[in-house]
Amino acid sequence: MFRINENYLKLPGSYLFAEIKSRVAKYAAGHPGRELLRLGIGDATRPLAPAVVDAMKLAAGEMGEAATFRGYAPDYGYDFLREKIAEHDYRRRGVAMQPDDIFVSDGAKSDSGNIGDILSADNVVAICDPVYPVYADTNAMAGRAGDYGADGRWDRIVYMPCVPENNFVPELPDRAPDVIYLCYPNNPTGAAAGRGDLERWVGYALERGALILYDSAYEAYVTEPGVPRSIYEIEGAKGCAIEFRSFSKTAGFTGTRCAYTVVPKELVCGAGGGVGAAVAGGAGGASGAMGAGGSVAAGVSLNALWGRRQATKLNGVSYVVQRAAEAVYSEEGRKGCRAAVEYYMENASIILAGLKKAGFSAWGGVNAPYIWLKAPDGLSSWELFDLLLDRAGVIGTPGSGFGPHGEGFFRLTAFSSREDTQKAVERIAAAGLL
Amino acid sequence: MFRINENYLKLPGSYLFAEIKSRVAKYAAGHPGRELLRLGIGDATRPLAPAVVDAMKLAAGEMGEAATFRGYAPDYGYDFLREKIAEHDYRRRGVAMQPDDIFVSDGAKSDSGNIGDILSADNVVAICDPVYPVYADTNAMAGRAGDYGADGRWDRIVYMPCVPENNFVPELPDRAPDVIYLCYPNNPTGAAAGRGDLERWVGYALERGALILYDSAYEAYVTEPGVPRSIYEIEGAKGCAIEFRSFSKTAGFTGTRCAYTVVPKELVCGAGGGVGAAVAGGAGGASGAMGAGGSVAAGVSLNALWGRRQATKLNGVSYVVQRAAEAVYSEEGRKGCRAAVEYYMENASIILAGLKKAGFSAWGGVNAPYIWLKAPDGLSSWELFDLLLDRAGVIGTPGSGFGPHGEGFFRLTAFSSREDTQKAVERIAAAGLL
Known part of the structure; x- marks a missing residue:
């Protein structure tokens, strides 16, 4: 009799966006003709x-x-794309990077979920609170999260509160985690981490032998000089961090x-418990990169492990799509993409300024397309939504949907049209909430 | 200190194609100007x-x-594509199918690897021998395969020999597996399973509570009437089988x-050990499909589990690619795709007839683009390669690369050009091997 992975049964329903959809549908049915402005979506337009x-x-x-x-495309991406990435996203910004450190895929969501495949189920994982739900959910599926409590938390996950008091960049936890998820510029708070913040984290990870999983999907939205766009801008990060980009x-x-x-x-694990077996070389050598019982004693290369995972469970990314991605780095491509990012960031700036002018406490919107808003008068996130x-x-989007420390907050996004964005800010200011 | 998934260290190197590449490179270097004909590749041309x-x-x-x-595309694929699939690949062939039974993805390799995410690590897995290596490798990564022995086998996997004596369709194993991988039309042997074969397997799975993972990536190559293209042509299969298509x-x-x-x-698991928790409904309801501690007592829907896996770890397939796939079902698209398949199958027929005429024992090539050839005179697969x-x-491709029962066999593929295919057959016949 076959059995399922019972960790799936522990997952709470992801009711956030379903609940939003349902409340909006109900409201729309009761108010035909009412123009609704959608600033909840984190999707390009x-x-x-x-x-x-x-x-x-x-x-x-x-x-x-x-x-x-x-x-079939090469398992890890065409060289034409991996070389462009290494050159434009790293070397031109002063970070040494080789094409064979880079694995092209269909999405950062896939990669940040699948990365758990190469990690032991015993690792203790730390995540920010509030946070993008994929980190917790994928660890729960792998049995790394323990049980889900009535408090909305998994009992084996270390939660790191991100609140106005710490500028939404968490403190170093006292219960030492093995794997730490960080996402900056941040979804949902819109916060950016400074160089000093990241230096602190890299130092902590190197000292404790922890692995940082760094999600920098929003790096293009950084506008302030000095704000790191990559964890690898920090000395030593290549020895302790994996970075997701999209x-x-x-x-x-x-x-x-x-x-x-x-x-x-450079990222090597001692394979805990003294399993000295080594995986030689990088994944550049395709399927020959792993070898059971190899003899290089230094440790296990995560580049080789991930290479093996991707070569076994993925068949590369569509050629047409890789050519599209390559064009992002052409002069015309960069101009076009830059224009879209600037469009969204002008929206962000309109939202942030409008909310502040109206008397709201609001954060983000400077180095990220998200604005994080405090619900006034002790309203809950869902009360403010309604x-x-x-x-x-x-x-x-109600902040409580991103975790317990999101309660009492609310997320607005910059991905709407200029017209809708302006109208939304005016209407929020005039809504008599303050 | 973080730890890796040590199951990866047990994986043998996948040296097959690397070794082929290396031998060919060495030979080519020693024989400049020699025209080499490539019939090893299983890739469209x-x-x-x-x-x-x-x-x-x-x-x-x-x-x-x-x-x-x-x-963002819908997590499980656009309706325009899921509806076309249900209609053309199933209903028009007499198999009832709903669009919400279908999950669009980037590849059958991804899916047949990732499907293990929703299954317990305790399941005993059965695979054919010889076989596409992804089934064994992904189960080894998940800790389901045990240890890899000097005999080229994992000690927790049940191997089912596929040999000329059973027409390359395995017997029902006596050590009862929980999860059974079947691939027909088969890679590498080119064999097709008949209706009776599949009825036997479905009956066995239903009786034992086993799950069949059916890979029908080559169904378009079936030319003989009556050969099933889908496991769901067999009564009861919806209660015991998942099918991969590409x-x-x-x-x-x-x-x-x-x-x-x-x-x-219809595919429901009792969740072994009496975990009566239920997952209500299908995955059609997106993120609301799973619910921890739900109360529908019947069992766990694998449709809902896979839906949850895909919604959490995938962000859908490229719109451009889904439109391309949709066009495969248009009248012009079907004609074009059919023409390519017929081109390959004409190659297959040329190879099979040529080999037989020359006195070789050869199989496949009628319902699949692969020809499986017996090495003459007790030659090993690699000796014949050389x-x-x-x-x-x-x-x-040396058959031994697909598993121990592939030793002494050799795979030729139909994906080359007509000219190269004809030339290759003539040269093999004239090579004095018989």
Whole structure:
């Protein structure tokens, strides 16, 4: 008799967006003709840059001719793309990076979920609170989270509160975790981590032998000089951190699907418990990179482990999509993507300024497309949701949906149109909430 | 101190294709100017159908306009594609199927690897021998395979020999497995399973409470009437089987990436050990489909579990690629894809007839693009590889690379050009091996 992975049965329903949808549907049914402004969605709305579209069309044409048709892509991405990434996203910003440290994939969500495959189920995991739900959910599926309590927390996960008092950058936890998820610029709070913050984390991880899983999906939204866009801007980070990057928010690829994960060859695990077996070399050597009972004594290369995982469970990313991603780095492509990011950040700035002018406490919106708003008068996140929907016709996301420390907060996003964004801010200010 | 998943250290190197590459490179260096014919690759070589290319270009254009731009795709695939799949691949062939039984993904390799996420690590797994290596490797990664022995076998996996004596369709094993991988039409042997074979397997699985993971990536290559293309053509299969399908070989999508997995809503697990917790409903309801401690007592829906896995660890498939896949079902698309399959199958027929005429024992090639050849005179698979390379300049794949029962066999594929295929057969016949 086959058995399922019973960890799945412990998962709470992800009711956040379903609940939002249901409340909005009910409200809309009761208020026909009422214009609703959607500032809840974390999804690109601006079209792809013309250079990117042209590259896709060209690649599609190549796939239709025998002479230029492409079959299976290289497991870790085409060199043309891995080289562009290493050059533009790292080396030109002063961070040494080799193409074979980079693994191209269909999404940062896939990678940040799948990365757990190469880690022991015994690791203690630390996550921020509030946080993007995928980190906790995927660890729960792997049996790393323990049990889910009535307090909305998993009993084996270390939660790190992110609140106004610490500028939404957590303290170093006293219960030492093995694996630490950090996401900056942050979803949902919109906070950025400074160089000093990241130095503290890298130092802590190196000292304790912890692994940092760094999600920098929003790096393109950094506008303040000096704010790190990559964990690898910090000395020593290649020895303790994996970084997730995506074209989703940088280039509007949420529906096009391309991302990459950096697993530096310098990143080595002693394999705990003294399992001295070694995995030689990087994953660049394709399927030959792993060897059971190998003899290089230094430890296990995570680059080789991830390479093995990806080569076994993925068949590369669509050629057409990789050509589209490559075009993001062309001069025209960069201009186009930059224009979309600036459009969204102008929205963010309008929201932040408008809320502050109206007397709200609000954060984020400077280095991230998210604005994190304190619900006034001790309102709960869902109470504010209902009030904004009713009085302003504005749809946002209740902060409590991102974790217990999100209670009493509310997320607005910069991904709407300029017109809707302006209208939403005016309506919120006029809603008589303060 | 973080720890890795030590199961990865047990994996043997996947040296098969690396070793082939290395021997070919060495030979080529010693024989400059020698024309080598590559019949080892299981990868499409014919271009995409014009209707598919046009659909991709059109979709790329839509992504470049604000009015038609698409952000995140639905987690399980666009309805326009799921409906086409249900209609064309199932209902028109007499198999009832709902779109919400179908999960669109980037590849059957991903799905057949990731499916293990929703299954307990305690299940005993059965695989064919010889076999596509992903089944064993992904189970080894999940700790389901035990230890790898000097005999080239994992000690917790049940191996089912596929040999000429059983027409390459295995006997029912006496050591009862919980999860059974079957792939028909088969890679590497090219064998097809008959209706009676599949009825036997479905009956066995239903009786024992086993789960069949059915890989029908090559169903488009079936030419003989009556050979099942789907496990669901067998009564009762929806209660015991998951099916993997791909556009890779059907429509030349190896480099375009689109596939789907069918997890019928009828497929329910008692959750072993009497864990009566239930997961209500299908995954159609998106994130609301799972509920810890739910109260529907019947068992756990694998459709809901897989839906939860995909919604948590995947962000859907590229819009452009889904439009391309949709076009496979248009009249023009079907014609184009059919023409490519027929081209390959004409190659298969040329190889099979040529080998038989020359006196070889050979199988497959009628309902699959693979020809499985017995090495003459007790030669080993690698000895035949070297001889064919040297005497005929033909590159194939040693059967021993697919498992111990592949020793003494050799795989040739139909994916080369007509000209190279014909030339290869003539050269093999003239190589003096018989």
